[in-house]
Amino acid sequence: MGKWTRRAFITTGLVAGGGVVVGISMRPGNQVKELAGKVGDEGGQLIHSYVKIDSENVITAIIPHSEMGQGVQTSLGQMLAEELDADWDRLRMEEAPAIGEYSTYSAGRGYLLAGIDFPEILIPTVDGAMMRVADSLNMQITGGSMSIRTTGAMAMRIAGAATREMLQQAAAKSWGVPVNEIVTEDSHLFHAATSRREPYASFASTIAEMTPSQTPSFKDPSEYKIVGTHKPRRDIPAKVDGSLKFALDVRLPGMLFASVVRSPVSGGSIVNVNDSAARAIEGVVDVIVIPESSVDSLLGATISGEAVAVVADSYWTANRALQELSVQWSETGFESVSSDDIFAQFDRDISSRRDRQTDRLEGEADSVFSTAAKVIDADYHVPYLAHTCMEPLNATADVRNGRAEVWVGCQNPLGFRRDVANVLGLDEENVILHNHAMGGGFGRKSRPDYAIQAAQLAQAMGRPVQLIWSREEDVRQDFYRPAVQSRFRAAFDADNKLVAWENTYTNKNEPIEAPLIPYAVPAQDIGFVSSPTHVPFGAWRSVDHSQHGFFTESFIDEAANAAGKDSFEFRADLLNDSPRHLVVLTKAAEEAEWSKPLPAGRGRGISLQESFGSIVAQVVEVSIINGEVFVNRVVAAIDPGLAVAPDGIAAQVESGIIYGLSAALHGEITIENGAVAQSNFDDYQTLRMNEAPVIETHVINSGHDIGGAGEPGTPGIAPALANAVFDATGIRVRQLPLKNFDLDFQVKETGVAG
Amino acid sequence: MSTSFWVNGIRQTVDVDPSKPLLWVLREELALTGTKFGCGIAQCGACTVQVNGQAVRSCVTPISSIEGSQVATIEGLGSDSGDLHPLQQAWIQHQVPQCGYCQSGQLMSASALLDSNPSPTDAEIDAAMQGNICRCGMYGRIRKAIKSVDVAASSEDKLFYNVAGVDHG
Ligand code: FES
Ligand code: FES
Numbered sequence: 001m002g003k004w005t006r007r008a009f010i011t012t013g014l015v016a017g018g019g020v021v022v023g024i025s026m027r028p029g030n031q032v033k034e035l036a037g038k039v040g041d042e043g044g045q046l047i048h049s050y051v052k053i054d055s056e057n058v059i060t061a062i063i064p065h066s067e068m069g070q071g072v073q074t075s076l077g078q079m080l081a082e083e084l085d086a087d088w089d090r091l092r093m094e095e096a097p098a099i100g101e102y103s104t105y106s107a108g109r110g111y112l113l114a115g116i117d118f119p120e121i122l123i124p125t126v127d128g129a130m131m132r133v134a135d136s137l138n139m140q141i142t143g144g145s146m147s148i149r150t151t152g153a154m155a156m157r158i159a160g161a162a163t164r165e166m167l168q169q170a171a172a173k174s175w176g177v178p179v180n181e182i183v184t185e186d187s188h189l190f191h192a193a194t195s196r197r198e199p200y201a202s203f204a205s206t207i208a209e210m211t212p213s214q215t216p217s218f219k220d221p222s223e224y225k226i227v228g229t230h231k232p233r234r235d236i237p238a239k240v241d242g243s244l245k246f247a248l249d250v251r252l253p254g255m256l257f258a259s260v261v262r263s264p265v266s267g268g269s270i271v272n273v274n275d276s277a278a279r280a281i282e283g284v285v286d287v288i289v290i291p292e293s294s295v296d297s298l299l300g301a302t303i304s305g306e307a308v309a310v311v312a313d314s315y316w317t318a319n320r321a322l323q324e325l326s327v328q329w330s331e332t333g334f335e336s337v338s339s340d341d342i343f344a345q346f347d348r349d350i351s352s353r354r355d356r357q358t359d360r361l362e363g364e365a366d367s368v369f370s371t372a373a374k375v376i377d378a379d380y381h382v383p384y385l386a387h388t389c390m391e392p393l394n395a396t397a398d399v400r401n402g403r404a405e406v407w408v409g410c411q412n413p414l415g416f417r418r419d420v421a422n423v424l425g426l427d428e429e430n431v432i433l434h435n436h437a438m439g440g441g442f443g444r445k446s447r448p449d450y451a452i453q454a455a456q457l458a459q460a461m462g463r464p465v466q467l468i469w470s471r472e473e474d475v476r477q478d479f480y481r482p483a484v485q486s487r488f489r490a491a492f493d494a495d496n497k498l499v500a501w502e503n504t505y506t507n508k509n510e511p512i513e514a515p516l517i518p519y520a521v522p523a524q525d526i527g528f529v530s531s532p533t534h535v536p537f538g539a540w541r542s543v544d545h546s547q548h549g550f551f552t553e554s555f556i557d558e559a560a561n562a563a564g565k566d567s568f569e570f571r572a573d574l575l576n577d578s579p580r581h582l583v584v585l586t587k588a589a590e591e592a593e594w595s596k597p598l599p600a601g602r603g604r605g606i607s608l609q610e611s612f613g614s615i616v617a618q619v620v621e622v623s624i625i626n627g628e629v630f631v632n633r634v635v636a637a638i639d640p641g642l643a644v645a646p647d648g649i650a651a652q653v654e655s656g657i658i659y660g661l662s663a664a665l666h667g668e669i670t671i672e673n674g675a676v677a678q679s680n681f682d683d684y685q686t687l688r689m690n691e692a693p694v695i696e697t698h699v700i701n702s703g704h705d706i707g708g709a710g711e712p713g714t715p716g717i718a719p720a721l722a723n724a725v726f727d728a729t730g731i732r733v734r735q736l737p738l739k740n741f742d743l744d745f746q747v748k749e750t751g752v753a754g
Numbered sequence: 755m756s757t758s759f760w761v762n763g764i765r766q767t768v769d770v771d772p773s774k775p776l777l778w779v780l781r782e783e784l785a786l787t788g789t790k791f792g793c794g795i796a797q798c799g800a801c802t803v804q805v806n807g808q809a810v811r812s813c814v815t816p817i818s819s820i821e822g823s824q825v826a827t828i829e830g831l832g833s834d835s836g837d838l839h840p841l842q843q844a845w846i847q848h849q850v851p852q853c854g855y856c857q858s859g860q861l862m863s864a865s866a867l868l869d870s871n872p873s874p875t876d877a878e879i880d881a882a883m884q885g886n887i888c889r890c891g892m893y894g895r896i897r898k899a900i901k902s903v904d905v906a907a908s909s910e911d912k913l914f915y916n917v918a919g920v921d922h923g
Contacts, residue, residue: 068853232849239854240842242788242828246855249787257782282771316778317771319794390792390800390855390889439790439855440889471793647849651892655852658891681797681887690880692893 036336036729050080050159057187057201059086061156064096066411068424070652070710076156076644082189082226083160083218085184086200093234098413098433166207167200169297171375174206175599180464221329221642221703228701230647235437245434247409248468250396255464256285258457259319260309261327262477264675266536267304268329278310283317286310287325290456291392295419295448296415302419302479303536304449309457315468322470332536334674339483342533343381346485346506349531356504356529360516363523368500372491376562379549380734383398384676386538386684391439391449392474395454399424403456404431409438411446419448420455442659443539447479461572472679479538480669482507486515486551488558491523498574499523505551506531511611514544517552518581518610519574541659542711545611549715550664550736553607557723558732567723568594568607580702581608584637585617592619592635600624602632603728608719614640614706618657620693620720624728629738631661631693631721638697638712649709650697656713657695663686664718668737685739759820761786762830772818776810777801779817780827788828788858792887799886802859803827809866811885828858831865841865844899852890860886864900873901 052060061077073093081091164184172179172191175196183190187200221228238244263269290307308327321574348354395408397420404426410416413435421431438445452531454467468479484506491500500523505515509527515526540546560570568589572685575582585608589595598604601624608617621633636653643649666685670677678684722733733741756769761784768783780786780803788813792800796811803812804826831839838846841864853858860883866876867882874882879897888896 021914070852165797232846235854236846236849236851239851239857240845240861241832241838242786242858244854245787246790250793251785251787314774314778314782315791316774316782388889390790390798390853390887392791404770438853440853466790471798472797475847651849651852651895654894655891658893659889662891680795681793682795686889687891687893688887689883689893689896692891693895695894 008390016638050155051084051163053163053200053204055201055204057087057090057199059091059187061091061093062096063093064667066095066409066413066435066438066441067235068409068411068438068445071233071235071645071648074231074233075648077234078226078229078231078644080156080160082224083157083216084164085186086226087187087417088226088231090187095435098417098435148434150287157218158205158216161218162213163207164211165213167203169210170203170206171196171198174203176739179356179579201379209499217662227644228642228646231645233648244437245440246391247396247407248391248394248439248466250407250436250466252396252398252464255396255466256311256313256461257315257318258288258311258454258465258467259277259315259322259470259473260290260307260453260467261322261325261473262305262307263329263332264431264476265329265332265334265673266534267305267332267334270326271330273308273328274326275308275310275324277326278321281312281317281321281324283313284310284321285312285315286461287321288457288460290453290460293423293449293452293456295422295452301530302447302449304452307453309453311461311465315466319468319470325486328608330618332534332674337534337674338672339383341671342483342535343485345533346381346483346531349506349529350485350487350504352529354529354531356527358509358525358527359512359611360524360526362492362525363500365500365502365523365525368523369489369491369502372499373494374492374496374562375489376558377487377489378555378558378732378734379485380554381485382483382550382736383667384537384671386475386478386482386668386669386678387440387442387444387481387540387664388471388475388681388684388686389438389440389442392471393444393450393469394467395459396464396466397451397454399455399459400462402426402430405434406431406451406455407434407436408451408454409436409441409445410448410451411438411441411443412448415446416448416451420452422457423452424455430729434441442541443543444478447538447691449477452613471681474710475669475679475684476676478669478676479536481540481546482509483533483548484538484551486548488551488555490555490559490562492559492563496565498559498563498570501526501550502506503527503555504529509537509544510539511543511545514548514611515552517556518578518608519556519571521574522576531560534674539657542611542714545609545715546660546663546718549607549609549611553609553674553716553719554722554732554734557719557726559606561726564569567727571606571608580613580639580704581610583702584608584615584700587637587698588617588619588635591637591696592621592633594619601728603724604724605720605722605724605725605727609712609715609719611708611712611715613705614638614709614712615707616653616712616716618720620717620724620727622724624725629665629721629725631665631691634693634695634717634720636695636697636713636716637700638709638736639700639702639704640707640709640712642706643699644706646699649699651712652709654695656711657717658687658692660714660717661693661721664721664736665691665738668740755818757817757821759803759823759825761825762827763824763834767860770817773816775813776803776805776815776817776820776825777812780812782826786827786829786860790855790858792856794860796885797887798856799859799863800856802862802886804866807869809863809868809882809885826862828861831861839865840903841868841899844902848895848899848902849890850895850899852888852892855886856890860888864896866882868900868903 065072075095168182292306294303310318310321390434398405417433421428458465486505501521501524560567616638619635623630758767790800792798794813801813
């Protein structure tokens with residue numbers, strides 16, 4: 001993928017408002033006029049790119065990604081500043097606006113074509129095709145752990161390096177010295193022999209006339225001074241004093257508040273609403289039926305069923321009045337469906353191999369199984385899960401005179417703008433979307449239903465409306481992590497060598513490689529059946545890796561146990577062809593003192609999962625006390641290729657582990673009478689401080705392509721936990737969450753593995 | 755009905771339904787949006803403020819119940835001269851926030867804890883903080899940051915990661 005970077009388009013600089021703007025564009029052509037007034041809030045400069053240098057020698061990086069806790073502005077800024085030799089303390093970051101110029105062309109390409117390498121000659125064609133695709137899909141996505149890998153590696157580095165080269169050339173010409181004698185540091189140019197020193201800003205207007213290189217030379221990583229070092233996150237100070245404005249904090253003159261409810265059984269529409277009790281409450285302004293909307297994107301269709309909203313002068317009043325509505329919803333045909341029915345259906349469809357397709361077919365699995373010395377099998381399943389972002393879904397809109405303005409925190413600002421425009425019947429140009437830092441995203445905020453509802457309400461009311469979903473609505477109207485069942489068989493030869501691996505699971509989603517194993521097993525038959533349900537589903541942190549990581553890394557542990565081998569050694573023996581994986585696995589085992597015996601009642605489990613370009617191994621230590629599991633310690637090792645922001649990676653790994661642990665211990669959305677049974681943090685429990693283990697993260701800079709950080713911590717925690725429970729108790733956990741287990745574990749006399 | 759109380763040392767009088775929760779009075783009447791809504795049923799802690807020095811969930815605190823009380827919110831946690839509270843400084847030093855949405859509540863719970871117990875044990879921290887959910891999972895950093903404010907324990911401050919360069923061709 002490295003060679004793609006040379007293909008990015010680089011635009012000429014331009015002078016504006018006393019500063020100069022240089023950088024690469026996502027597509028050729030000059031969009032300056034269109035961008036005027038939309039970018040560069042301070043100083044009002046026009047920006048056609050990612051970089052701005054102003055007359056005070058302050059450099060601005062324009063970041064086309066949304067902040068949802070991952071510190072993306074700081075880490076992408078580090079990548080740009082490094083190649084530019086910018087003065088870190090005088091670099092500022094600004095989130096790109098939701099306009100076409102910032103469609104995540106590079107992210108889009110990475111998202112669609114991740115891991116595919118093209119012959120050099122085809123690349124221009126691919127670029128052209130992808131530009132159209134990304135453009136027409138209006139993508140400006142933050143997700144898939146892609147920001148650093150695509151925008152960072154493909155855009156920020158080029159923008160920084162090309163700008164630095166132009167500055168050096170301009171200074172060399174002006175000073176009459178060879179360009180290779182010009183040194184750059186801290187946003188200044190130096191020439192030692194003539195003792196010259198000038199700020200970048202001195203050459204701003206000169207480089208505006210130059211054509212930037214499309215193939216600037218990059219630093220060797222050994223020269224890095226900013227990338228790979230600890231730079232405190234720029235977004236954090238505003239997060240400790242309450243000053244950061246989330247979308248929920250938007251206040252507009254004359255603004256009303258709304259609370260909303262959709263059919264408890266997905267797909268139901270309104271037969272009848274009795275709103276007299278609601279309307280009688282003081283402060284209620286109106287009760288509005290919001291029509292169904294449906295929008296399409298790369299992430300799948302988002303259908304938002306008909307809904308009723310109460311609009312009032314206070315959210316508290318609106319939500320209280322909402323409870324007084326009596327709404328009759330139409331029959332959907334799913335009113336009798338329960339989680340048990342869904343799992344029974346999965347089981348049937350796996351058994352009948354309904355439309356089975358294969359992900360991987362290697363060797364002669366069938367014949368290996370029929371002649372194997374030993375065969376083991378197991379069925380695993382996991383429930384639906386909600387995202388429960390800390391900030392409930394909300395959006396504020398003002399729709400008047402053929403124009404709309406929307407204030408929202410979302411993972412795809414450009415896509416949301418298009419969807420709002422389509423549903424309201426407006427031109428995209430007449431929709432302005434202000435994206436706010438999100439109080440969590442986790443995949444949920446890539447779906448625009450909440451922003452569309454707010455816009456529909458504002459249109460109906462003719463004045464600004466802030467729609468806030470109650471936590472109950474948030475839990476009941478999610479695009480859930482899908483429930484999945486996964487069935488395995490493993491075959492061993494007479495020497496207890498694992499010789500065949502068979503796996504059939506329900507419903508394939510993204511990423512396609514999630515169910516594949518890194519282990520050298522000669523015969524493999526991995527595939528899936530189709531078993532659709534009526535429950536809406538979507539991306540949930542680490543997407544399919546979160547389910548398949550649990551399945552495959554638990555079953556490989558079962559295989560180790562069946563072979564009479566230690567869980568670490570068994571995996572390591574199968575990783576001879578995967579040196580990166582082996583290094584990561586070994587690092588986690590060493591740091592966790594894998595072979596040190598544990599007292600009775602304690603256990604250790606290990607897991608290994610590659611996802612989003614990073615490899616993560618985890619060792620979990622548990623205690624079983626009075627039949628309850630306590631997670632004492634998690635040791636994680638991650639190889640993200642290169643750690644741009646090491647503390648940021650550690651924080652993301654910690655965060656991903658807690659998110660996955662929360663799900664493994666407590667997370668369960670159940671379907672009863674066709675509807676989601678849970679409603680809030682009381683019945684959809686999440687991990688709290690008293691259950692949080694100590695987490696140690698070890699980052700390995702292998703020098704390979706940069707991998708993601710936001711998601712790779714999540715998949716490995718559930719299997720490492722389940723394997724630790726097995727180590728401590730001999731009980732194999734094949735379903736989550738653990739809270740459903742009869743926790744009266746039989747603690748083994750010796751807790752030592754094997 | 756009008757209710758009078760102090761918020762961050764400033765006297766406020768509001769004329770609202772007496773059962774309206776303090777959370778929505780702060781956010782809607784007084785434009786103090788640093789205090790967050792997360793669940794509305796005293797389960798998540800995002801709305802935590804202090805009333806007369808005690809951490810309370812403002813989403814279930816009727817405004818009528820705080821007549822004459824002293825309310826402290828995140829906006830008033832620093833000193834009058836603009837210095838950050840030691841906990842806020844520790845939050846920055848330990849890079850605690852991810853999305854940041856829970857952090858007003860976390861800080862108000864933590865500061866109430868330290869006011870009554872300057873050197874809490876892990877168990878005491880757990881007890882005082884388990885009402886505050888962080889969906890970004892920053893519990894380990896919150897705990898370390900709280901302990902770092904305890905002068906006696908602050909020498910154990912260290913980085914949270916360990917970077918190794920590994921060469922395997
Ligand atoms: S909003 Fe008050 S505890 Fe959650
Ligand atoms: S920092 Fe995001 S919920 Fe705590």
